[in-house]
Amino acid sequence: MAQMIPADKAFDQLNVMVVDDNAAMRGILRALLTAFGCRRIVEAANGLKALELLRETPIDVMICDWKMSPIDGLELVRNIRDPHNSPAPFLPIIMITAYSERSKINIARDSGVTEFLVKPVTSEALFKRLQVIVNRPRPFVRTKMFFGPDRRRRPDDDYEGPERRSDAVSI
């Protein structure tokens, strides 16, 4: 059994970027992350600024909104998941949005989002997403049409048996 690290010590090590065009929402997320122990938090008010910062600053986790302009959260995620042009194609991304419809969640998932969180944000839900990203990161999948975290919800993340998907090649 690996050592369990208290949240404040663990999160103190992480560089987190918050991308939201709403300053109040950025403030709320910053307050929650700081309370968890994060000290290195970078903010961006839109997707373009986020991409710019991502090329300059090492980021471990991104938390982004969906509805932004000039480029929205989905386009931001697709840019980051472009293995040919992205500075961080494997970056864990938590999308936080007011959209709660199943159809929207599927669109976000297909764009390459790692975790999805429906507003209103709660401290427990945000903590859980961050904890899962560190403890049990999803493998990545590359097909002709998709590159991003495995979109299947895995009921047992500790499963260590064989890959059952036909044609799957593990690296």
Add this chain to the structure above:
Amino acid sequence: MTKREKPIEIITPPNMLRVKVGGRIAPADPEAIARAEKALQQMEVEFEDWINEEVVKLEKAMAAVKKVGLASPEGEAVFVIAHDLRGLGTTYKFPIVTRIATSLARLIEDEERRATAPVALVGAHVNSIRAALAQNVRDDKHPIGKALAEELETQVIALVGEAQ
């Protein structure tokens, strides 16, 4: 996963985050959650001002929509603010605002819907959000707030269908 997406390459990158933080994070950390709740509580004094600022912006955009119509940048602005209120209303301790703003955002979600949505119904949502703030009606335990939200939702569902 569709057949068109095969073959599938599965990549398991080394877990550098776990290395960086020095191990697994405890699955539950009541102290961290308590600190976060306290931080949110300390921000509550600001929430009333923040939600009021959003509603003022919403009313301004709505006033412009009455002149130029919903198929306009002003119409999109009403949607964007409604979407923000949908996300933040409950955090700001006004879940009824989240509920009404959700109905409004669905009504005018994209250009196609804004082209046909009745301006009067959009205005009724905006007025209801303002009334909730003015009367301090925070959730749908209030009978008038509940009835109003239900009526607005019924009209929106009749026009755009149920959320999917």
